[in-house]
Amino acid sequence: MSRDESTRPAAEGRFADLGRVHLLGIGGVGVSGVARILQEQGVAVSGSDAKDLPVMRELAAGGARITVGYDAAHLGRDVTTVIASSIAGPGNPEHDAAVARGLRVLHRSEGLALAMRGHRVLAVAGTHGKTTTSSMAAMAFSDAGWDPTFAVGAAVAGLGTNARAGQGEWFIAEADESDGTLVNYPSTIGIVTTVEADHLDHYGTEEAVHQVFRDFAGGLPAAAQGGVLVACLDDAGAADLAAWAREHAAADVVTYGSAPRDGVAPDLLVTDLAVEPGETGVGQRATFRMADGPARTLHLQVPGRHNALNAAAVVLAAVRAGMAFEAAVRGVEAFRGTARRFEFRGAARGVRVFDDYAHHPTEVAAAVSAGRAVAADARVHVLFQPHLFSRTRDFAAEFAAALSGADAVRVLPVYAAREEPMPGVDSSLIASRLTTGAAEDRVVAEDRAEAVRSLAAGATAGDVVLTMGAGDVTALGADVLAELGRDAAPGVAHP
Numbered sequence: 001m002s003r004d005e006s007t008r009p010a011a012e013g014r015f016a017d018l019g020r021v022h023l024l025g026i027g028g029v030g031v032s033g034v035a036r037i038l039q040e041q042g043v044a045v046s047g048s049d050a051k052d053l054p055v056m057r058e059l060a061a062g063g064a065r066i067t068v069g070y071d072a073a074h075l076g077r078d079v080t081t082v083i084a085s086s087i088a089g090p091g092n093p094e095h096d097a098a099v100a101r102g103l104r105v106l107h108r109s110e111g112l113a114l115a116m117r118g119h120r121v122l123a124v125a126g127t128h129g130k131t132t133t134s135s136m137a138a139m140a141f142s143d144a145g146w147d148p149t150f151a152v153g154a155a156v157a158g159l160g161t162n163a164r165a166g167q168g169e170w171f172i173a174e175a176d177e178s179d180g181t182l183v184n185y186p187s188t189i190g191i192v193t194t195v196e197a198d199h200l201d202h203y204g205t206e207e208a209v210h211q212v213f214r215d216f217a218g219g220l221p222a223a224a225q226g227g228v229l230v231a232c233l234d235d236a237g238a239a240d241l242a243a244w245a246r247e248h249a250a251a252d253v254v255t256y257g258s259a260p261r262d263g264v265a266p267d268l269l270v271t272d273l274a275v276e277p278g279e280t281g282v283g284q285r286a287t288f289r290m291a292d293g294p295a296r297t298l299h300l301q302v303p304g305r306h307n308a309l310n311a312a313a314v315v316l317a318a319v320r321a322g323m324a325f326e327a328a329v330r331g332v333e334a335f336r337g338t339a340r341r342f343e344f345r346g347a348a349r350g351v352r353v354f355d356d357y358a359h360h361p362t363e364v365a366a367a368v369s370a371g372r373a374v375a376a377d378a379r380v381h382v383l384f385q386p387h388l389f390s391r392t393r394d395f396a397a398e399f400a401a402a403l404s405g406a407d408a409v410r411v412l413p414v415y416a417a418r419e420e421p422m423p424g425v426d427s428s429l430i431a432s433r434l435t436t437g438a439a440e441d442r443v444v445a446e447d448r449a450e451a452v453r454s455l456a457a458g459a460t461a462g463d464v465v466l467t468m469g470a471g472d473v474t475a476l477g478a479d480v481l482a483e484l485g486r487d488a489a490p491g492v493a494h495p
Helices: 029-040 054-061 093-101 106-113 130-143 205-216 236-247 305-320 325-333 359-377 389-405 450-460 472-484
Strands: 020-023 045-049 064-066 079-084 104-109 118-125 150-153 172-173 189-192 226-234 252-259 268-275 283-291 296-299 343-348 349-358 380-384 408-411 442-444 463-468
Touching: 020 093, 029 045, 029 054, 029 093, 029 150, 045 054, 054 064, 064 408, 079 093, 093 104, 104 106, 106 150, 118 205, 118 252, 118 305, 130 150, 130 172, 189 205, 189 305, 205 236, 226 236, 226 305, 236 252, 252 305, 283 305, 283 472, 296 305, 296 325, 296 472, 305 325, 305 359, 325 389, 343 472, 349 359, 349 389, 349 472, 359 380, 359 389, 359 463, 380 389, 380 450, 380 472, 408 450, 450 472, 463 472
Parallel strands: 020 045, 020 079, 045 064, 079 104, 118 172, 118 189, 150 172, 189 226, 226 252, 252 268, 349 463, 380 408, 380 463, 408 442
Antiparallel strands: 268 283, 283 296, 343 349
8 A cells, every 4th residue: 555655754763873774685564564664754764675576666656775695785875774584694795795784684573673662562473374364363453444554475355565653552463483583562451362382493392482472571570560461371382471471471461262271261251153154255254252242253265164263363362452442343354365374276167276385284274274164064175285394294194194184185295495304304204194185185296286186186076285395386266266277256445
């Protein structure tokens, strides 16, 4: 969303000390979000990335100085502050030149924390559900007229972007736990959706993962200063965090869930879930009841029990921020989804195709469950791409168990991302443990084109196809639709 120059707050004051900010990895969703917010608040921005990506052209159109490729010469003499993505650290020529010049060099999370200056912060954390929940919050606060600043992990349907500088007092942020940086944010309210083992390449142990969430909860301000932890009772890790926080943290602790846990009733109870038609292909009905009285049956445009819980987290956090219960409910009902979160890609021959970013067993199970709800008595076909060799090694059995909830599964080769191959670790570790369907429906698909052809050939009217993973499998949804016989029908719009 473009903003008239006259509406932008001047860089003086909150940002006067930053000077020109140069961002490394500016094409990435996290760094580009920081760049967009700083730019919209009047800060002079420049940046580089290895590839020429569409968001870079958008930033350039707004006045940013953008270069493709990394070279020390790109670091202009007017740069005062450098913000770097996790993959543009020491060894990157622009990063090293900035260090040699004595410039302030910050990690992306520290740059986002700077952009939060002058705001009250709602930070959404959790090993799963962060992007959807933070996007729901951005929509709910916007729908209520609160005009928040937000930075989330995907473009929000209806808002047209993943980041924007608003005029309101609230800043909504997705707080990433993958490298421990969620503790960098000056959060007022913190949502924690789930806590379980993930990113063990960084943490080493599951206990270390739990500890970083305790550090996050312990860093929230005291209840008297508005500090609130919002946690999910349906998730064992988040429920344990809530119990810990009641004993050790200064913030108030409130919970949401579908039932009491250990004798503790949630502050917002979610019941009566039912699939129903929705504007984005399929939605669901749910009843939300606050412990102190208000209740409402609402109609969500995104399917899956996990999304009903995500919506409950947003409603509870919004109410604690001062929003009326009815306004918060209307806001989550207005949410139409985000890119790559059970995103409807189209339909052909009566087969609906969805794409999901799921790359952890719990996320995979949730996506398969949502697909099963949409398909009803029809079949669910999954084209899954494991992400990272270390994650495949650590969770092969759990991935297989989650995927076995589908009727047919084709497992693509591991998407390496930042890792080198590991001896003995490949997609067969997952495929060999699958228990779903016939043998031909639980295979490693080395040939992507053949995987698309065989999957489409086995799908009939009413079936659901899911492309799933954090790598480039997302591109195959269009191929599945083409193989099914026609171009994609319009899905969720993500301008």
